[in-house]
Amino acid sequence: MIFFILIALIIVLVVYNYPRLNIITGFAAKNVCSCTFVADRKLKSIESEDNGFSPIKMAKNKIDFEEKSVTSTVFGLKKRKAVYREGLGCVLLPENNPKSRKIEEPNRNLTPIQKPFPYGNLEPKDSVFANIDYDKLNQAIENAFDEDIDSAKKKTKAVLVVYKDHIIGEKYMEGYNKDTRLLGWSMTKSLTNTMFGILQKDSIFDIHKPAPVEEWKKDDRRKITTKELLKMNSGLEWVEDYNSISDVTKMLFQASNMTKPQAEKREKHKPNKFFNYSSGTTNLLSGILREQFETHQEYLDFPYKSFIDKMGMHSMLIETDCAGNYVLSSYGWANTRDWAKFGLLYLHKGNWDGEQIIKESWVGYTHSPAPNSDDRYGEHFWINKGGFYPNSPRDMYSANGYQGQRIFIIPSKDMVIVRLGYSETDRFDFDGLVSKIVASVK
Numbered sequence: 001m002i003f004f005i006l007i008a009l010i011i012v013l014v015v016y017n018y019p020r021l022n023i024i025t026g027f028a029a030k031n032v033c034s035c036t037f038v039a040d041r042k043l044k045s046i047e048s049e050d051n052g053f054s055p056i057k058m059a060k061n062k063i064d065f066e067e068k069s070v071t072s073t074v075f076g077l078k079k080r081k082a083v084y085r086e087g088l089g090c091v092l093l094p095e096n097n098p099k100s101r102k103i104e105e106p107n108r109n110l111t112p113i114q115k116p117f118p119y120g121n122l123e124p125k126d127s128v129f130a131n132i133d134y135d136k137l138n139q140a141i142e143n144a145f146d147e148d149i150d151s152a153k154k155k156t157k158a159v160l161v162v163y164k165d166h167i168i169g170e171k172y173m174e175g176y177n178k179d180t181r182l183l184g185w186s187m188t189k190s191l192t193n194t195m196f197g198i199l200q201k202d203s204i205f206d207i208h209k210p211a212p213v214e215e216w217k218k219d220d221r222r223k224i225t226t227k228e229l230l231k232m233n234s235g236l237e238w239v240e241d242y243n244s245i246s247d248v249t250k251m252l253f254q255a256s257n258m259t260k261p262q263a264e265k266r267e268k269h270k271p272n273k274f275f276n277y278s279s280g281t282t283n284l285l286s287g288i289l290r291e292q293f294e295t296h297q298e299y300l301d302f303p304y305k306s307f308i309d310k311m312g313m314h315s316m317l318i319e320t321d322c323a324g325n326y327v328l329s330s331y332g333w334a335n336t337r338d339w340a341k342f343g344l345l346y347l348h349k350g351n352w353d354g355e356q357i358i359k360e361s362w363v364g365y366t367h368s369p370a371p372n373s374d375d376r377y378g379e380h381f382w383i384n385k386g387g388f389y390p391n392s393p394r395d396m397y398s399a400n401g402y403q404g405q406r407i408f409i410i411p412s413k414d415m416v417i418v419r420l421g422y423s424e425t426d427r428f429d430f431d432g433l434v435s436k437i438v439a440s441v442k
Contacts, residue, residue: 021078026253028059029072033090075371082352089319104322106300113312119353127166140436158336185401188332193380196360219278231370235269236386238278257323259287275372280328313338343407343416367397391435
């Protein structure tokens with residue numbers, strides 16, 4: 001009887017989730033592949049932590065270390081495969097054509113910069129500030145982690161606090177350390193802001209002009225500007241729901257060319273009249289970015305040459321789709337200290353160790369409110385002007401990612417706080433973390 005009940009439950013589970021199996025196995029294969037070959041993690045940890053939530057945990061994952069690939073299925077159904085490519089990370093192959101086309105690697109300058117953190121790759125200098133209550137600071141950081149990993153709710157992997165360019169607090173979950181690459185998810189969107197800021201500074205591109213999208217040239221969408229895309233005010237249709245078969249999940253786990261899904265959407269509102277957060281918009285911007293270079297190699301080299309490697313963020317890697325486009329909506333990886341360096345670039349108004357990477361005015365524009373966003377969104381960064389985090393400084397703005405990835409930039413406190421993990425965002429008290437850390441500095 002118990003056997004037949006279990007079989008019945010499995011049948012019900014599969015039938016209920018069958019329409020989503022492509023998404024489930026696609027997410028599982030891609031995430032296990034990246035965590036294995038980009039982050040050097042073990043399968044047991046990946047399945048219990050990153051993939052340990054319903055319905056993703058239904059997938060069975062098989063790693064081929066010789067091929068550097070991962071295949072995932074649910075009870076043998078909807079097999080999906082992801083493969084690792086050197087310099088490009090992992091890519092989820094199309095269900096109907098599970099072959100990986102060869103794509104150029106980005107050229108990297110990984111020569112260590114012989115300066116202490118943050119401006120180099122050496123260990124940070126020891127420092128003690130008289131105005132910091134270290135007991136309060138350490139307690140605030142400690143509170144971000146679970147006491148018992150077996151009943152974990154907070155699920156924090158890393159917290160790092162930088163004050164006046166010095167690391168004043170740093171803690172990692174067991175099994176992680178300062179060198180572990182962690183997925184930023186939508187924090188990667190904020191890298192997109194930097195790339196367009198560099199093009200704007202160098203007078204290569206004008207965000208105020210209509211976005212150069214071929215599909216829009218013969219209809220009203222031709223009026224949409226790149227600025228409106230960066231502010232998530234294009235007016236285009238898009239459903240950003242990770243718990244269903246939606247525009248974003250179909251793009252990430254079914255599309256071979258992720259720059260296209262948003263370009264193909266109809267106009268639902270007039271530009272600059274409606275705020276709608278869209279990962280499709282960011283990947284459309286990745287496609288626009290690609291068109292600014294004569295060759296694909298120049299496009300691949302651009303983010304590393306223009307700021308990532310220049311800043312010594314050598315752990316950072318941005319993955320591409322099957323067509324060789326950077327998945328700027330979601331797939332940026334870096335260790336915690338390198339994510340903090342990215343936040344410091346904005347804290348220092350676009351200046352990095354004496355070089356102006358992006359204009360100071362661009363940084364100001366970055367955290368100016370997007371129309372119709374209730375003072376919560378800027379330009380591919382989230383802002384706190386409207387008091388979403390009521391106990392945290394109003395000038396704070398942040399790069400935010402799925403499952404609670406955050407880089408908080410707080411100009412009034414000369415501080416950057418990084419929190420990385422795999423929790424549901426409604427289970428983690430970000431406002432409490434930030435406000436208590438801030439309160440520890442007199």
